[in-house]
Amino acid sequence: MEFDGVYIVLSLIFSTFGLMYFRYGRRLNKVPWIAIGVILMIYPYFVQSRIWMIVVGVLLMLIPPYVWR
Numbered sequence: 001m002e003f004d005g006v007y008i009v010l011s012l013i014f015s016t017f018g019l020m021y022f023r024y025g026r027r028l029n030k031v032p033w034i035a036i037g038v039i040l041m042i043y044p045y046f047v048q049s050r051i052w053m054i055v056v057g058v059l060l061m062l063i064p065p066y067v068w069r
Helices: 005-028 032-045 050-067
Strands: none
Touching: 005 032, 005 050, 032 050
16 A cells, blocks of 8 residues: 555544544434444554545445435
8 A cells, every 4th residue: 555645634524524523423313424434533444545435435425415414
């Protein structure tokens, strides 16, 4: 796996959003938000392509606001 600057910054961005989703879900007792937050924090370890990291991250970030209102 190649660790370049862009990959590390993308990982940091999506992990930060994951932490925000996780904390929001814990505060309001919303399990789907907690689950998506944990997935957002973990998935950068398993995705090796920058493009797929962006696609998966954006899709994961859009799930809770539009599915579980």
